[in-house]
Structures are given as structure tokens and as C-alpha cells.
Amino acid sequence: MRKYALSRGAAVPALACAALGLLLAAQCTVARADDTALHARSIVANRCAACHGIDGNGTAEMYPRLAGQYPQYLYKQLVQFKGGPGIRPLRQNATMQAMVVDLSDADMKALAQYYAAQPPSQGKSMHAELVEAGKSIYTHGGAGGAPACISCHRETGGGIAPDFPRITGQHETYVSEQLQAWKSGKRGGKGKLMSLIVPLLSDDEIAAVSAYVASLGQ
Numbered sequence: 001m002r003k004y005a006l007s008r009g010a011a012v013p014a015l016a017c018a019a020l021g022l023l024l025a026a027q028c029t030v031a032r033a034d035d036t037a038l039h040a041r042s043i044v045a046n047r048c049a050a051c052h053g054i055d056g057n058g059t060a061e062m063y064p065r066l067a068g069q070y071p072q073y074l075y076k077q078l079v080q081f082k083g084g085p086g087i088r089p090l091r092q093n094a095t096m097q098a099m100v101v102d103l104s105d106a107d108m109k110a111l112a113q114y115y116a117a118q119p120p121s122q123g124k125s126m127h128a129e130l131v132e133a134g135k136s137i138y139t140h141g142g143a144g145g146a147p148a149c150i151s152c153h154r155e156t157g158g159g160i161a162p163d164f165p166r167i168t169g170q171h172e173t174y175v176s177e178q179l180q181a182w183k184s185g186k187r188g189g190k191g192k193l194m195s196l197i198v199p200l201l202s203d204d205e206i207a208a209v210s211a212y213v214a215s216l217g218q
Contacts, residue, residue: 010020040114043107047099057121061173063098068120074112078103091187125214127207137205140176146200149209152193157216172214179206 046056050056056067066074081096082103083089089097100108125131141148151160157168167175182198183185183206189195201209 027116029155036110037114039107040110043103043111044114045194048111051095052115052174056115056118061126061171062177063171064174065070065120065123066115067118068168069116069166070159070161071109071112071116073159074115075160076109078108082108089190120166120169122217123171123214124172125211126172127211128215130208130211131215133205134208134210134215137201137209142201142205144200144202144205146205149213168217169211169215170213172210175213176206176210179210 001123031203041054044052049058050064051060051067056069057065077091078100081093082100103111138149138153139144152164153167157166159166178187179198179201180203182194183201185195187194191200198206
């Protein structure tokens, strides 16, 4: 009985030490996360905010809104802008390539997490007269056989993680320019889904669906 009491007494400090160890580990994890977020915010302030806004809700129509986007998707885009040793960047943009050229993999992941965590603001279409036509294309597809956007980007533009991005309220000009880039082959490549779909849209359909995308969430 006495031996059992001693063993039991010895177990208390051991359990306390284990609990303390778990608490310290949790605090270290939180501290690392805080450090990563601060590092990402510093990069954003010095490089990204001028075009995308400090909170990812930049107002310039030619640059995308990044707030609330899937982090995996954002990271993938940064990798595609950067390329690698002997690997040609899949997305060609001189400004973005200059911004990402010296970013580490950890930097790009931190930036993706940072912008994904920002609450998105409401977008707005610049061409309200095109919204209804755009809704028809988005929901039912184009006259030339383009499938409905809703199948991948969902009814409210929320997309499907990680490959189909959130497009709710995205800038109209940016959407139009990206669709035209897919159509002309400047973006994407052989066999890419959007490279197969967008050439089936007319320029008028691209303008209309871009206006509708910008209005989503209103």
C-alpha cells in the first residue's frame, strides 16, 4: 500500500511536466504562426499592397482581389509566376515575376495564407446592363458550346478548393483580361481546362460573364 502511494505521488509531477510540455509546445506553435503572419504582412506592405491592397481588396480594376481566396490556389499562382531553375514560368507577367523572383517557398506559402485569411469586400459590376446576359452564360453556358461556369465556380462564385478559385465579386476588368488571355493562349497551355473552354466564348460573351462575376454576392 505504501509503495503504491509513492508511485502515485511520483506520477503527479510527471503528469504536470507532460502538461507543461504540451502547453509550451502549443505556445511555440502560436508564436511561430504569429511570426509567419507578421513576416507575410511585411512582404505585403512592401510589395503587394500597391496593387492588391493591404487586405487583398485592392480597388484597381486590372489587379485581382485576393482576400478570401483559397490559400492553395494563391500559392500555386505564385509558383507559376516564379518558375524555377530551368523551368519557364507558366504565367507570364513582368511585374509579378519581379515581385516573386526572390521569394522563398515559405514566403509564398505565408503570403497565400495571409491573403486567404482576409475578409473579402463586396465587388460591383461596371456594366449593369450586361449582368443578365452574363448570368445566362454563367449558369447555362455559351452559344458556341462553352459549358456553364457554375459547374466549377459554383452558384455564388465560391469555386472548389484547391483548383477552381473563388471569383465572387472579382474585378470585372481583371476577369475579362484573364478570359481573353486564356482565349489567346497567353495564359495556360495545351490541355488546360480553361484553354479548352474560353475559346468557345465570343468577346461579347466574355464581357457579359465578366460583368456578372463582378456582381456576384450583391
